[in-house]
Amino acid sequence: MAAIIAFKEKKGRTHVEFINTALKYVKEYGVHKDIETYKCLLDVFPKGKMIPQTAFQKVFLHYPQQQNCAVKVLDEMEWHGVQPDKEIHDIVVNAFGEWNFATKKVKRMLYWMPKLKHSNKYLDRRHVEGKSLSPSELAGIALKMMSRDPAASISLLKFSDSSDQKAKWLATSQSPEQKRLLSVMQQGEEVFVDAGTVYVQDNVVQYVVLTGKSKVPLQSEFKKEEMDDDYSNWFNDWKYQRREPQRSLHEQPHETIFGMGAIFQNDNATALRWIDHLQKTNPNLENLRIRVRIEGKSST
Amino acid sequence: MITSFSTKFLFKNIAKTSCAFYSKESTSSGSLAEKKESEVQNYTGKSNLLEKKKTGIFGTSTVPINTNFPNPKGVDGYDPEFSVKELVEALPNTRKTQGAKLAQEIKETMSSFSIEKTELLEDIGFVRHNEARVEYQFDTPEKLDLWKTGCDSDWKEGFSTCSLVPSDRGTAIFSGNISTKVLKDGRVERAGWASIKLEDRKAFNRKKFFSKWRNFSHLLLKIRGDGRSYKIMLHSPLSMDFTWGDSFSYPLHTHGGPYWQYEKIPFSKFFHTVAGRIQDRQYRVNLEDTSSIGIVLMDRIDGDFRLEIDYIGVYNDTTHVEDFAYETYTLPVFNTHGF
Numbered sequence: 001m002a003a004i005i006a007f008k009e010k011k012g013r014t015h016v017e018f019i020n021t022a023l024k025y026v027k028e029y030g031v032h033k034d035i036e037t038y039k040c041l042l043d044v045f046p047k048g049k050m051i052p053q054t055a056f057q058k059v060f061l062h063y064p065q066q067q068n069c070a071v072k073v074l075d076e077m078e079w080h081g082v083q084p085d086k087e088i089h090d091i092v093v094n095a096f097g098e099w100n101f102a103t104k105k106v107k108r109m110l111y112w113m114p115k116l117k118h119s120n121k122y123l124d125r126r127h128v129e130g131k132s133l134s135p136s137e138l139a140g141i142a143l144k145m146m147s148r149d150p151a152a153s154i155s156l157l158k159f160s161d162s163s164d165q166k167a168k169w170l171a172t173s174q175s176p177e178q179k180r181l182l183s184v185m186q187q188g189e190e191v192f193v194d195a196g197t198v199y200v201q202d203n204v205v206q207y208v209v210l211t212g213k214s215k216v217p218l219q220s221e222f223k224k225e226e227m228d229d230d231y232s233n234w235f236n237d238w239k240y241q242r243r244e245p246q247r248s249l250h251e252q253p254h255e256t257i258f259g260m261g262a263i264f265q266n267d268n269a270t271a272l273r274w275i276d277h278l279q280k281t282n283p284n285l286e287n288l289r290i291r292v293r294i295e296g297k298s299s300t
Numbered sequence: 301m302i303t304s305f306s307t308k309f310l311f312k313n314i315a316k317t318s319c320a321f322y323s324k325e326s327t328s329s330g331s332l333a334e335k336k337e338s339e340v341q342n343y344t345g346k347s348n349l350l351e352k353k354k355t356g357i358f359g360t361s362t363v364p365i366n367t368n369f370p371n372p373k374g375v376d377g378y379d380p381e382f383s384v385k386e387l388v389e390a391l392p393n394t395r396k397t398q399g400a401k402l403a404q405e406i407k408e409t410m411s412s413f414s415i416e417k418t419e420l421l422e423d424i425g426f427v428r429h430n431e432a433r434v435e436y437q438f439d440t441p442e443k444l445d446l447w448k449t450g451c452d453s454d455w456k457e458g459f460s461t462c463s464l465v466p467s468d469r470g471t472a473i474f475s476g477n478i479s480t481k482v483l484k485d486g487r488v489e490r491a492g493w494a495s496i497k498l499e500d501r502k503a504f505n506r507k508k509f510f511s512k513w514r515n516f517s518h519l520l521l522k523i524r525g526d527g528r529s530y531k532i533m534l535h536s537p538l539s540m541d542f543t544w545g546d547s548f549s550y551p552l553h554t555h556g557g558p559y560w561q562y563e564k565i566p567f568s569k570f571f572h573t574v575a576g577r578i579q580d581r582q583y584r585v586n587l588e589d590t591s592s593i594g595i596v597l598m599d600r601i602d603g604d605f606r607l608e609i610d611y612i613g614v615y616n617d618t619t620h621v622e623d624f625a626y627e628t629y630t631l632p633v634f635n636t637h638g639f
Contacts, residue, residue, distance in 0.1 A: 079490065079600060112578050113625070120529060120556035136452050145527065146557030151348055198556035199527035202601045222432060249559070257558050 015044055016069045023076055033130070035085065038077045042070060042091045051097035070095070070204060074109060083117060084109045128201050129156040135205075136169045139262035142198050142205040143173040143247055146260060149249055151175040157277060167264060170274050173258040178250050179282055182258045185212065187287045191258065193271050195294040207262045210278070211255040216247050239252065258282075268292045305527045327619065361467055401504035427515045427616045434520075435513075435614035436498070436593075438472035451494035453478065458483055458491030466497055467608065475606040478597060494605070497535070497594035510534075511588040516614035518564040524608040525554020525561065529599050534570060535592040545574040548585035554607065581631065584624040 019041055031037040045066060061067055070092060077084065089106050096102045118125070122146050133141070136156055143154050152175035159168035163247040185191070191212045198205050250257045259278060263270050271292050279285045422433065438444055444466055452458030462476030469503065480492035502508050513519075530552040537544045548570035555561060571578060571586045576598075591611065597605055 108578070108580070116551065120553040122528070122553055141558070142527070145555050146559065148555070148557075148559045194513055196556075196558070197526065197604075199601065199603070204603060207557070211558065222434070252558065252560060254583070255558070260557065 012253055016065050017119070019044060019069055023073060024251050026076070029069060032076075032080045033082060034065075035077075038073060038082065039088055041073050042088065042095070045070065045095040047094045052100060058089045058097075058099075060078075062148075063096075067096060067100065067102045069120065071105050074102070074105050078109055078113070083113055085165055122188060122279060123200065125201065128203070133203070135264065136171060138200055138203050138205050139171045139207070142200050143171055143262060145175045145200065145234055146198060146207070147175070149175040149177060151177065154197060169255060169264050170261060171263075172259060172261040172274070172278065174278075174281070175250075177248055178258050181248065181250060181256060182282050183284045185284060185288055188289060189213075190289045191285075191290055193275065193292040193294065195266050195271075205262060207260060208266065209260045210258040210275075212258060214251050214256050217250050218253055219247070228294065238277055268295050309571040310436075370538045374615055398503050398505075405503055422515060423512050425515050429616065429618040431516075432520055432613055432615040433516070434611045436500075436612040437470075438466060438609060439470035440609070441466070444472055446498055446500045447472070447496050448499050449474075449494070449496050450492050456483070457488045458493075460494050462494035462496075464496055471608050471610045472593065473606060473608050475604070477604050478599075478602060480600055480602055492600060492602070493596060493598035495533075495596040497533075497591045497592050500592070507591045509588055510593075511592045513614045514587045516616045517568075517620045518566050518615040518617055519562045520613045520615040521552070521565075521612035523552075523554065523555055523561050523563060524559070524610075526606050527554055527556035528552045528597065528601065528605055530607060531596045531598070532565060532570075533573075533596055534587075534590045535589070535594060536586065536589040538589055547573055547576075547594075548590070549573045549576070560610070564617075566620055566622065566625070568620070569625045571626055577615075582624070582628055 022041060026032045026037060050063040050066055052058045061209050068118060074084075074092075084106060089103075089110055092103050092106045123141070127141055136158075140154055140156060147154070152173050154171065155174070156175045157170045161172075189212065191210055194209050194211065195206050198207060259282075261274050261278075263274050275285065275290055275292075330578075377539060422431070436443070436446070438447075444464065447464055449462050449464050451460040451462040453460055459479040459481050460477060462474065464472055464474050467473050473579050474494075474496055476494050478492050480490075482488055482491050500508050500600055521532075532552050534548040536546045536548065538546075550565050550570045552563060552565070554563075567587065572582050573579060576596075595607070595609075597607075
């Protein structure tokens with residue numbers, strides 16, 4: 001930033017070369033997600049000089065090098081997912097005029113990017129963007145994203161048995177329905193602990209999941225409806241419809257999910273501590289055979 | 301200008317490279333990637349990199365149009381060097397495979413030629429609320445073969461990898477690795493994409509359109525992702541070259557984790573893109589012109605990805621009355637798009 005201000009004071013002519021060079025190192029300095037960087041870069045262009053005056057200048061690319069360079073900066077901004085604002089629009093307008101090619105680019109960005117910004121209904125990007133989140137906070141966000149049951153409660157447990165308290169934690173997500181499914185398991189049945197990864201924007205989160213065999217027989221997701229006008233035994237039809245076995249959300253086609261969690265390091269020993277923690281709220285877990293399958297499947 | 305009856309189906313190995321053509325985004329045209337690998341390696345003593353793209357009189361375009369097409373015929377994968385002998389040799393095999401396809405087509409048409417069939421009623425427009433139709437599944441190798449994969453390393457324009465493999469649950473797993481590292485050849489500006497695209501054709505290479513979907517309101521996918529955001533593309537290239545890059549897109553967000561996700565995307569929300577770029581003039585997707593569907597990942601995040609797909613279909617929600625979700629401004633008479 002200081003370099004940009006220094007450049008402006010010198011009033012040099014090589015704007016395009018300066019910006020192109022600066023753009024190369026934006027990611028290296030870690031400021032590629034900051035809108036201020038792009039504002040500063042676009043502010044380097046002199047104001048007023050490059051606004052087209054005649055019709056000929058308007059139709060053809062006026063100051064082509066500069067405009068292409070500005071479009072490149074804006075494209076870089078879009079690539080890194082930085083949302084444009086009114087100020088960046090005004091900076092470009094002051095440099096290139098209201099309907100020039102570079103201005104059209106920023107107008108398109110202003111139109112489309114906010115439209116698609118919140119199209120993800122599973123993750124609120126405001127919770128993640130521009131924040132430095134700790135691994136446990138990220139795990140909480142990931143569990144909230146993955147738990148499809150609105151009744152699921154997410155809890156975080158921090159260990160105090162070590163000198164560095166901050167580094168050791170367990171997060172758990174379980175709903176009352178999952179507890180009920182676990183409590184009706186028979187003595188000696190197998191449950192599995194598996195590992196997986198999920199992305200919370202550009203952060204990778206490792207999670208663990210407790211699963212078991214599905215008990216409800218696999219049904220087709222689609223019901224074939226016959227078009228008949230036969231209402232003679234409507235009462236029996238209706239009664240049968242009510243008595244059909246209902247699958248809960250947690251009984252997925254090939255497995256039943258009893259709970260999800262995230263731990264500070266993914267290995268079998270730590271996963272057993274997570275199971276110990278689960279056993280406090282699910283006493284039936286001690287009657288079951290637990291198979292931890294984390295190591296050998298994923299590297300920690 | 302007009303795509304004539306293509307000889308592409310004679311050469312299976314060529315047909316496979318054409319899959320990712322329309323899903324490429326800001327990397328430039330893949331005409332040079334058509335070069336055979338051996339040809340590139342023969343240039344010893346010189347640079348092993350591909351030659352720089354020549355700029356034509358009409359400028360460069362990321363969309364394949366007939367001014368930047370690799371061969372004079374204008375047909376993707378057309379090789380002017382093949383002999384009549386090769387053609388004669390390939391003929392019996394083509395007759396066999398295409399004949400079987402045609403026979404199957406006729407059989408299907410004959411069997412569904414009845415007013416009693418619910419599917420026929422659906423096509424006419426009798427689609428009820430909550431009605432769904434599963435169109436593409438992945439449980440057999442034949443069904444899986446309809447899908448082609450593509451990523452930037454296939455075009456020698458990056459380092460991403462991808463694959464589409466069947467799982468033991470009768471689903472397909474689209475997985476690989478995305479790398480946004482840019483190849484330093486002075487030509488490629490962006491990298492890091494992977495995609496799958498449907499190549500479902502009728503006998504004798506005729507296009508199959510999704511016109512049966514037009515009475516449904518939503519696209520339905522049963523998927524299990526990894527939290528990354530993919531993109532659905534409905535490709536609708538027609539005969540004129542300026543429509544070859546046309547597609548309608550919408551992001552496909554996944555929540556990750558062990559739960560299956562039933563993603564319903566209204567057709568009204570798809571916006572018009574050409575080669576991945578959003579257009580100024582927007583209109584609703586016309587499913588009668590749409591002939592292919594693709595799933596693309598280009599989220600600028602380095603790392604492994606994994607998307608499990610069970611099926612792709614359509615769903616009808618009669619409460620969804622929206623025709624098009626975006627503003628369709630009336631442009632002035634004299635504008636850059638013409639009249």
